[in-house]
Amino acid sequence: MQRKLMFVMALLMLSIYGFGQGFDEVEIKTSKLTEHIYLLEGAGGNVGIYAAKDGIVMIDNQFAQLSDKLKSAISNISDQQIKYLINTHWHGDHTGGNENFNTEHTTIVAHENVKKRLSTDQFTKAFNRSTPAKPMIYWPEITYDKNLKLHFENEDVRIIHVDHAHTDGDSFVFFPSENVLHMGDCFFNQRFPYIDLSAGGSIKGIIKAANTALMIADDDTTIIPGHGVVASKSDLMEYRDVLVMMLNQVEDAMRKGMSLNDLKVAGFDKGYESWGSGFIKTDAFINTIWTDLDRVEE
Numbered sequence: 001m002q003r004k005l006m007f008v009m010a011l012l013m014l015s016i017y018g019f020g021q022g023f024d025e026v027e028i029k030t031s032k033l034t035e036h037i038y039l040l041e042g043a044g045g046n047v048g049i050y051a052a053k054d055g056i057v058m059i060d061n062q063f064a065q066l067s068d069k070l071k072s073a074i075s076n077i078s079d080q081q082i083k084y085l086i087n088t089h090w091h092g093d094h095t096g097g098n099e100n101f102n103t104e105h106t107t108i109v110a111h112e113n114v115k116k117r118l119s120t121d122q123f124t125k126a127f128n129r130s131t132p133a134k135p136m137i138y139w140p141e142i143t144y145d146k147n148l149k150l151h152f153e154n155e156d157v158r159i160i161h162v163d164h165a166h167t168d169g170d171s172f173v174f175f176p177s178e179n180v181l182h183m184g185d186c187f188f189n190q191r192f193p194y195i196d197l198s199a200g201g202s203i204k205g206i207i208k209a210a211n212t213a214l215m216i217a218d219d220d221t222t223i224i225p226g227h228g229v230v231a232s233k234s235d236l237m238e239y240r241d242v243l244v245m246m247l248n249q250v251e252d253a254m255r256k257g258m259s260l261n262d263l264k265v266a267g268f269d270k271g272y273e274s275w276g277s278g279f280i281k282t283d284a285f286i287n288t289i290w291t292d293l294d295r296v297e298e
């Protein structure tokens with residue numbers, strides 16, 4: 001019964017957000033995290049706002065249908081223009097509003113592979129879903145390969161690429177003076193993450209990305225995950241440890257010659273059952289790790 005209910009709920013979520021209905025009810029919640037940084041929550045990935053006296057940096061923008069609500073929430077924070085809009089990666093729940101925010105005042109910034117994926121047709125095997133190429137107005141106007149800095153009077157915003165993690169075009173955004181780190185979808189706080197294998201994501205890469213973030217963060221850093229509540233370094237440490245534990249279990253099972261089904265029956269998430277209650281269920285997460293490792297060994 002439980003499974004059936006979850007399935008119905010998943011379908012409902014898909015029909016609400018997948019087909020563009022239901023956004024009317026979404027309200028944008030604004031939380032002040034530090035002196036100049038705000039979190040905006042609506043539907044889709046967590047949006048970060050850096051509001052300085054010399055301009056605004058926006059990180060991700062959820063779905064196109066929410067652009068007007070996001071703009072009005074931002075205008076309540078600051079009367080400055082959005083100078084830069086950073087896409088942490090190409091997924092539609094983070095870049096859906098790109099065309100609405102892409103004005104003469106705003107420059108869209110992302111990793112090179114975000115432009116590559118937004119400008120060409122994509123196919124996501126895990127969902128059997130095609131995503132057609134977007135018109136040019138959606139594309140990042142400045143792209144980078146390894147690292148990039150955006151300079152403001154009181155902040156040097158650091159954009160850091162982590163390779164083959166959630167996708168092949170993930171960016172972290174770090175504000176050293178505010179001590180805030182936005183990790184995009186490399187971090188699902190207290191949830192198993194979605195890893196987009198079709199777009200260059202990998203389990204080992206996402207663990208490596210978590211380790212990179214742990215080197216950037218200190219005990220006082222405020223960490224914004226792509227999805228889930230705002231976190232501390234110790235939350236991120238737990239997330240990294242859970243991912244390593246899950247990877248070890250799959251590798252162990254493979255070494256012992258167990259099948260994927262054997263592993264699912266044996267149980268996999270002891271103590272972390274609630275982590276499989278979000279978008280990515282435990283079974284789906286095991287499938288992802290298994291598929292990823294199988295592919296590496298081919």
Ligand SMILES: [Zn+2]
Binds near residue numbers: 091166185
């Ligand atoms: Zn994503």
